[in-house]
Amino acid sequence: MSLPFERMRLLRARSGLSMRAFAALLGSPLDTRYAYYEERRFTGLLPIDAARRIAAALHPYGVEAREVLALAGLSDDEAAADIAVQAPTVQYLRLDVAFPSEEALTRMFETMLEDEVPAEHRDALARTLARRLPSALQRATTSPPVPVRAHWPAPGEDAASPARRRGPRRPGSHI
Structure with missing residues (x-):
């Protein structure tokens, strides 16, 4: 039986995504939580919330949710019940729209x-x-979807500028 980090790495690799691309798909930078699940020191169970998010992200790539939920310690029956509870209730479809004048x-x-x-x-x-x-x-x-920023400034709040603010230069100091 392979170790949890090896199974996680194998499931992600079956999706065809790199670790960096998959972490971005989950909405987390590579150097945060997700990378830990593919490191040698990850030997325990996957937290159930993380397993659900990872399963949902891998599903479109042909990885079954029960395989990911098994890393959280769920049996096939428990995983099936969890999947039924987590099933989305929203359906999306594309419609042609006629606009008024x-x-x-x-x-x-x-x-x-x-x-x-x-x-x-x-x-x-x-x-x-x-x-x-x-x-x-x-x-x-x-067109492809536009990425959404994690934090939008509140109305009236200025967005933080990446530039440092400096006072005006003294005349003749720029030589």
Whole structure:
């Protein structure tokens, strides 16, 4: 019987993903929690929450959830029951959408922007949004998903700048 870290590494390798790519798929940097599960010092049971996340991420790549849940110490029957409980209740499907006229979309956007944008800018912005919405949605359906930042600044909160803030230079000090 192979060790837990070897079985975890084998399951991930069967997906065809590198360790770095799989850690990114889980939403964690490689140097954090996931890498530990493939290191020699990982000899215990996989925490059940981690096993569920890993199983869900590996499922689209042909790895059965029961194999991952076995690393958490669940028997086949327990894994089957856990999978049934964790089954998603949402289904996604792609639909073709017919938009109303550009004038109707403009009125809709004007109403939506009424409390947000001053009147002198609202009409032009509403017309621009109405004109661009159909083509923007078309492009969005054919492009890959955009990664989401873990933390968005709250309204009114400035995003942290990676640049250091310095005071003004003294005249003649830049030579």
